[in-house]
Amino acid sequence: MSPILPSPLPSVLIENAVEVWGDDGRRWLGRLPALVSEIAREWRLEVETAGYELSYHWVAPVRREDGTKAVLKLGPPGPGHLAVEAAALETYGGEGAVRLLEHDPARGALLLERAEPGVTLSELVPGKDEEATAVFVDVARRLRHAPPPGCVLPDLEKESASFSGHLRRFPGDDPLPRHLVERAGRLFDELCASAPERLVLHGDLHHDNILSAEREPWLAIDPHGVVGDPGFEAGALFYNPDPDDRDERLVDLVPARIEQVADGLAMPVERVVAWAFVMAVLSEVWRAQGDGTLGSRALDVALSLVNRLP
Numbered sequence: 001m002s003p004i005l006p007s008p009l010p011s012v013l014i015e016n017a018v019e020v021w022g023d024d025g026r027r028w029l030g031r032l033p034a035l036v037s038e039i040a041r042e043w044r045l046e047v048e049t050a051g052y053e054l055s056y057h058w059v060a061p062v063r064r065e066d067g068t069k070a071v072l073k074l075g076p077p078g079p080g081h082l083a084v085e086a087a088a089l090e091t092y093g094g095e096g097a098v099r100l101l102e103h104d105p106a107r108g109a110l111l112l113e114r115a116e117p118g119v120t121l122s123e124l125v126p127g128k129d130e131e132a133t134a135v136f137v138d139v140a141r142r143l144r145h146a147p148p149p150g151c152v153l154p155d156l157e158k159e160s161a162s163f164s165g166h167l168r169r170f171p172g173d174d175p176l177p178r179h180l181v182e183r184a185g186r187l188f189d190e191l192c193a194s195a196p197e198r199l200v201l202h203g204d205l206h207h208d209n210i211l212s213a214e215r216e217p218w219l220a221i222d223p224h225g226v227v228g229d230p231g232f233e234a235g236a237l238f239y240n241p242d243p244d245d246r247d248e249r250l251v252d253l254v255p256a257r258i259e260q261v262a263d264g265l266a267m268p269v270e271r272v273v274a275w276a277f278v279m280a281v282l283s284e285v286w287r288a289q290g291d292g293t294l295g296s297r298a299l300d301v302a303l304s305l306v307n308r309l310p
Contacts, residue, residue, distance in 0.1 A: 027076075035107060046063045083105055084154070120207060138264075141265065159282070160185065207240050273310075
């Protein structure tokens, strides 16, 4: 069966590739059909008809020659997201995350274990939120690894540039309350400086990046890969899933999640609250610097926690 590419490629993939990688993205898009054919032939893959939603990378379900199900993920080569993802997955070694089966850095290609049945953890929210949070805690514990010798993953502290860049771009309270951003920026630095240990972190661990599987009940996918304070790992949980849904009932789940995460990950409640606030504000900063749309549940979570900060 010949590899199948959607024709034309989704506009969101084209726009994102050009915006993020410029001319490299354009060249990658132009070569994509040939690249899929090359990789499929060399790795002896059958590309299946049903694909995934595409945003920044080309991703498709595949079968290996022995019938094993896998996922092929392609992006512009270089020291970008896929190289970092590969390094993180190599560190995890399949513990708590999908396995890295093949990696061709020169062509920006990853072959990944396919998590089956692949239902996202978000399916448990809000009806079984305590159960979903317990799954999150278990996966986060399994992903805890010390940085290996020669670790190439970036340091978490570099993320502070997101705050300083926002402050330079938006000098007033529009589009975000300046006092929230300044408080979160200071707290980010304080938390990083006081980290009890530095671990390899997934970097974007939340409900939609945890899938049901057979080898382990749940496996993480799509790590962003950073090294830093393990408290950072829990931050995205509190405004997910679906941050655009501003249902107050979802914000009301945050206090119970904080207690459960603090207990499950053996972290002080105050530190979980601080990271939840910081990550909620940082999520809004990223949105402001991206498409400019604001007012997600992350902002509601930040406002609900500001009076609990140390």
